[in-house]
Amino acid sequence: MTIYIDLIILSNFLLDYSLITYTGIIANEKIKFIRIFLATLFALSSLSLFFIQIQLIFIILRLLYSFIIILIAFSFVSLRKYIKNILLFYFVNYVMAGIITSYDFRFTSNAINIDLKQPTTWYLLIISFLIANILTYIYKVIEENHAFYKFNILDIRFRFLNKDYEVKGLIDTGNKTVSHGDNIPVIFIDKNIINTDIDEIYLLKNKVKFTYILMNTVKDSYITLAFKPENFGVVIDDQYFEKEVYLAIGQNIKNKDQSFQAILNSKILT
Template sequence: MAVYLDVIWLLNFCFDYLLLALTGILLKKSVKKRRLATGALVASFYVLFLFVPSLTFMTQPLMKLLYSVLIVYLTFGFTRFRSFFQCWLLFYFVTFMIGGGMMGAHYFFQQDMTVVNGAIATKSTGFGDPVSWTFVLIGFPLVWFFSKKRVENLETTRIHFDQLASVTIRIDEVSISAKGLIDSGNQLQDPLSGCPVMILDMTVHEANFSPAFIKKAKNITEFQEEGEGERWEHRLRIVPFRAVGQDHQFLCAVKPDEVMISLEGRSFIIKKVLVGLSFHSISGEKDYTCILHPKMLTGHKATAS
């Protein structure tokens, strides 16, 4: 059997480069291409150890461990032991994640059983199923891209949940409980009172308000006209705002008695705030049902909850 060592080496060099690049992306590190190429070059030399009898000792688990430390050091450098150790572990995680994805995809499309003369027969070579070069060349980039996107989505979800707080809005005897997202991009304020404005998803919490109040809140330009009285009518406010690509928009808001925010074992009670009423869903997955103004967590004394 002819073995094209140069082709195998080149393939491993490209794969090692992508694995190190993905590790750098997940670490949020800006790694120079020269260092990535150096690390990938050293990592690709491992192929030679499998074909040179005098270097077979490098295939021992301890030598593999030390060799991976060298690869990570050449690629990402060393600043602190903790950060280096995390980088080294993440490199192994990425390698196993991509390798496991490749093998999982291979066996997903592989058919190991056939029916011969009415009997079920299994196929096996004794050394595992061979993976074709075409499958590797196409599958590896796809698994690499898929893994990168999944990790980024998980990270985004974690960031969102790190910014979620328990919110209780009290208006007279009514108490509304919601999960709030702390949005640093929300800078909406009432121009008259200077109160920060949080946004409440009315598609979820509409049942806490009377039909007459909802009718007045939806018809912003008409809610001050004479008609059926509503006990919370005096709490209604109109807040002008700007959206991307839109000017001169208006948001109907209500003045609560207080808003209590519970976050990381602390509680904040805010009285100077307006609750904007959104009749469109603000979260497709309903992970949160209100958006908090960042100023609601500053300038207020926190108490242990």
């Protein structure tokens, strides 16, 4: 019987990489390609275990390999999380690997049963490998977006004409607009938040302090109205901080998922 070592190594690499990646995705772990790759290389070395004839030693070493694979692939957070990942790794091995390949992971045999001559086997391995990478990419994009929103979108609260408003604001490092003279930061809010037309006459009638600020854009410069709310605060790390600001109506505060309705001045973080 001819044994194709290179094909065995390649098929195991594709499978191990896919299974470790699936484990990380299901376990909601932070996936790093370098750690997955190193864990896969270590998993490949477990092929040497199939030369061991003593069944008990084989089983013990297989378990130890699994423990180390998880340690390499994912950061250790807690013992509970670590054990959960190990159990999940075995679940993915026995359930999903049994679906996508003809591997036999039973502890009753020291043999790997895989028909490398069947094109279907390779199709499944390659498709699984590609899907694992695609899912990882999607997962990382979602995680990056989540991290972006977590650190760059804050809850803000303000009172204007005895009415309370609570919206989400995006920290914009490019927004350095301040009022002339007293250098009070200006926050731009969506025109739909305060459902009324705010102009100089309206503010004078309601005795609201206001000023005019010069706005410079790439295309042109213009003057816009900014007014003071009765109070304004931002929530940072579950703590509420009051800030002195001016509010201005933003004309181009657009985002697809409506995740924020205000453009914050980075100066309010100091």
